Amino acid sequence: MDRAPTDAPRLTTPTLQDVAARAGVSTATVSRALNFPDRVAAATRDRVMQAVADLGYSPNFGARAMAARRTNTIGAIIPTMENAIFARGLQAFQDGLRAEGFTLLVASSAYSAAEEEEQIRTLVARGADGLLLIGHERDRRIRDFLDARGIPALVTWAFDANAAHPSVGFDNRAAMRTLADRAIEMGHSRLAMISADTVGNDRAAERVAGVRKAMAAAGLDAADLTVIVTPYGIDNGGRALAQLMARDRAPTVVLCGNDVLAVGALRQARLMGLDVPGDLSITGFDDIELAQVAVPELTTVHVPHRKMGAEAARVLARMVRDGAPAEAVKLPADLRMRASLAPPRARRGGPRMWWPGASRR
Amino acid sequence: MDRAPTDAPRLTTPTLQDVAARAGVSTATVSRALNFPDRVAAATRDRVMQAVADLGYSPNFGARAMAARRTNTIGAIIPTMENAIFARGLQAFQDGLRAEGFTLLVASSAYSAAEEEEQIRTLVARGADGLLLIGHERDRRIRDFLDARGIPALVTWAFDANAAHPSVGFDNRAAMRTLADRAIEMGHSRLAMISADTVGNDRAAERVAGVRKAMAAAGLDAADLTVIVTPYGIDNGGRALAQLMARDRAPTVVLCGNDVLAVGALRQARLMGLDVPGDLSITGFDDIELAQVAVPELTTVHVPHRKMGAEAARVLARMVRDGAPAEAVKLPADLRMRASLAPPRARRGGPRMWWPGASRR
DNA sequence: GAATCCGGTGCAAGCGCTTACATCGCCCCA
């Protein structure tokens, strides 16, 4: 259509050299003009910038990384991008990083340890100066790999002051325990869980442990807890619920390891003609937007996504920049009492102090 | 804790040199052993691999990219990661790419043209051999930038055979028009829309145009269409609906530009005590998982995420590898009639052929 | 007026890898 009258049909990416030539200076000066504008005379700088603009120059990251031996890039590996669970926290993380002058590179592991390891290597090969990881559980080899290269890693979405890597997160077990305590106080004694796979996923494992602990503390037999393990997904949550309800001693409350599974369970309950929370209570974990859209609204544990992301950015930036010894940060994860959890049918009519939302702070 | 008795407390990343030295060969041989295993004698290869393992060697991507002048990396820039709309398609894209031997790098633009441009530059600087972009509308400068560097770009999530970049997608306007046609056939004449911002977002604009076209074709005044424009988000969808219903001539059907907005609208309707679809019909676009979890289930347009991602991977891989002239691929996006769309109240009791799901294929 | 200082620049040495091209044995055929 519109052939702009360009100087020549160059089809090669302009380099620092080209800019230098055009501006009539050395490559060193161009480099400085770009990276430390105030170490260069204003007139020179303008000339350089003009040349940059004329040529449409854009620096080659690989070359830069190689020469400078740092990239100002942070890598993050999350288990999945398929739902919003990690998205919000990541957004906050990215914003925080940007304020600190870092760029974020994201990869996903599809909840696979092997894939996570591969992604870690990839990100490091691409020059990540630091890494954000989800959860503590991973192969020893990875820590060695990172240590040998002096690449700091920060764990989030979990908290453990004694783990290999420092963490900025919350106590999954305690949070889930609080929720289970509440259910038990309401009169539930037949609990069941729908959990994500717990191998290689300490968050999931901790959440199950939290429920067991609550049961034990209340004098219930923790061995009685039926746990259905299933991969992520709304449909999977539904199928799991169907299985649970087919058992002889169906539960009166189903605690789900995350909101996605819970929403699936909720949907399945509706399809089965079950009234929630009348016939059955269902709870989630994470408090993603979905939880408030569900019908009935989902009682869940609120994870401080944004705060976690922001804090993680701050801490990791310090680690990378100053080689600072990491400070672990423990954040609160509190209950969101909504409509999907209520006393079991038999107990209704008693004191209703828990219902609905009486304990919402 | 456990100080493994390593040879020496090296704190420097091993390089090709180190591997070569340890294996007793030249760096060229190591490079070949890694990249073209069969061009190296088996014995040598084994020795190299052993050295690689011993040292925990991992190649420096930047250096490799610089020397080889290609990266086998494809970049994708999506408007947002905050919800699942693009996630599924991206997953398929990534899978397809992997099969072709490419790695995917993802960035998000937060629906901002400026940010998108920056991300494009970043990805190119990082060595992307090709780019996946969402939608056609963008500054001319970007195309020039890409052209000058010979970097192929493929557009998806939209289809336009005549646009600057080839596309693998569907016709947003036609799809939305089909949906609007259906609503009108059912007897709706007071339509309204809740749309994402249409500037710099041709998908959104096309969808609005589709509704207008349907109205015009049915003899309704397209100028009558109230369109509320709002950013992404469930809450925003809710607020928009509240606005819409506060007007004197409230609509009987609200067509939303995407499922997220629609679910928000649905929720708001419930809060307002409106029966959907009795008092008001609401529809979405995208058919993400959410649409089936909503109550009532959302009538929407199904976007062929997976197929689109897979096709895009195939086409883009060919473009990058063979410099192949791009083939545009048009995919169908068809209606999913579910419970949230029904004839307006006044017309109920007439022939109910459309309700509920009579036309579901 | 000479010595000193200092902001602004250029020079050139790599950073870690790939890949023409050269080299080296060894096997095979005449």
Add this chain to the structure above:
DNA sequence: TGGGGCGATGTAAGCGCTTGCACCGGATTC
């Protein structure tokens, strides 16, 4: 038994950038 061919390996020249160090000339100081 000598030469050609060929598979396996080494040599070395960059890829595009940053940065320590040297250099230069004008302003400042005594």
